[in-house]
Amino acid sequence: MYQQYFENKIAVVTGGGSGIGRALCLQLAHAGATVICTDINQERAEETTKSILGKGEAWFLDVTDEASITALIDKVVSKFGRLDLIFNNAGIAVSGELRDIKLNDWKRLMDINFYGVLYGSHAAYQVMLKQGSGHIINTASAAGLASGLALMAPYSVSKHAVVDYTHILRIEAKALGVKASVVCPGFVDTAIGDSAVEANAKPNWKNKAQNTLKRGLSADKAAIKILKGVEANKETIVFPRAIKIAMRIDRILGGVVKKMMQKELADFRANYRLPD
Numbered sequence: 001m002y003q004q005y006f007e008n009k010i011a012v013v014t015g016g017g018s019g020i021g022r023a024l025c026l027q028l029a030h031a032g033a034t035v036i037c038t039d040i041n042q043e044r045a046e047e048t049t050k051s052i053l054g055k056g057e058a059w060f061l062d063v064t065d066e067a068s069i070t071a072l073i074d075k076v077v078s079k080f081g082r083l084d085l086i087f088n089n090a091g092i093a094v095s096g097e098l099r100d101i102k103l104n105d106w107k108r109l110m111d112i113n114f115y116g117v118l119y120g121s122h123a124a125y126q127v128m129l130k131q132g133s134g135h136i137i138n139t140a141s142a143a144g145l146a147s148g149l150a151l152m153a154p155y156s157v158s159k160h161a162v163v164d165y166t167h168i169l170r171i172e173a174k175a176l177g178v179k180a181s182v183v184c185p186g187f188v189d190t191a192i193g194d195s196a197v198e199a200n201a202k203p204n205w206k207n208k209a210q211n212t213l214k215r216g217l218s219a220d221k222a223a224i225k226i227l228k229g230v231e232a233n234k235e236t237i238v239f240p241r242a243i244k245i246a247m248r249i250d251r252i253l254g255g256v257v258k259k260m261m262q263k264e265l266a267d268f269r270a271n272y273r274l275p276d
């Protein structure tokens, strides 16, 4: 178990007010870390830290604001003396066909899912380089590993960018004492569907997505898998096992996912897309 590994570590979590981020905060505190739980929704961040009194603080952070992230990291270092771990976890979802997704929705998603991760990583990296230690953990998704995920283009593109960015960071940072890992979960039962944008879709599309999430792993189990992967310093933390198997099959047989996507797209057009 990872219990001792996280003891007395100083950890920042973005998007800690809900879902996987909240579960990470709770698990980290349980394992003895001091947690700075950040979120754009301060109230929800405070709810998270209520149950970890003494082991955590709730701070407002909008990850799209680069200057605020840098200021937050500086504040953490001046208050706690160092930064051991940063979980760049905040993210949102947008779904629908490319022809329907508004460019503003693309931009907002990339600002949070990719640039938010980049800003958090970049600011933490500068501090960790000076320390000669630290671990940057970026949340992507299984959608960042599979190619051709129709109906989730902005999400999938942003997560591919996070995967590659983190793999490159890991290579460059290794000899400098800094670790980097990317997290690629399959479905996890969280509220991500509530805030998702569904472009030109009927309300039953949101229900379908939310029901799929409900069948996913619990956020607590996901957080435990993530922390075990961090302790083991895995490059890519993928779960559940079915995702690893599906990726392998797709690589060997080639194009299985793309064929499935043709079916999914036909179903979307027949049952969920609003008429032109």
Ligand SMILES: NC(=O)c1ccc[n+]([C@@H]2O[C@H](COP(=O)([O-])OP(=O)(O)OC[C@H]3O[C@@H](n4cnc5c(N)ncnc54)[C@H](O)[C@@H]3O)[C@@H](O)[C@H]2O)c1
Pocket: 014, 015, 016, 017, 018, 019, 020, 021, 038, 039, 040, 041, 044, 061, 062, 063, 064, 089, 090, 091, 092, 112, 139, 140, 141, 142, 184, 185, 186, 187, 188, 189, 190, 191, 192, 193, 195, 213, 216
């Ligand atoms: N739930 C899943 O099935 C799943 C699967 C794979 C990957 N992920 C990824 O896991 C991460 C966490 O998602 P979740 O499922 O826990 O979602 P969630 O909606 O439960 O939590 C996301 C949190 O991010 C916060 N947030 C949104 N915009 C922000 C911003 N600009 N600045 C700071 N915080 C912001 C929200 O307020 C919320 O508290 C995301 O990156 C998501 O893409 C989720």
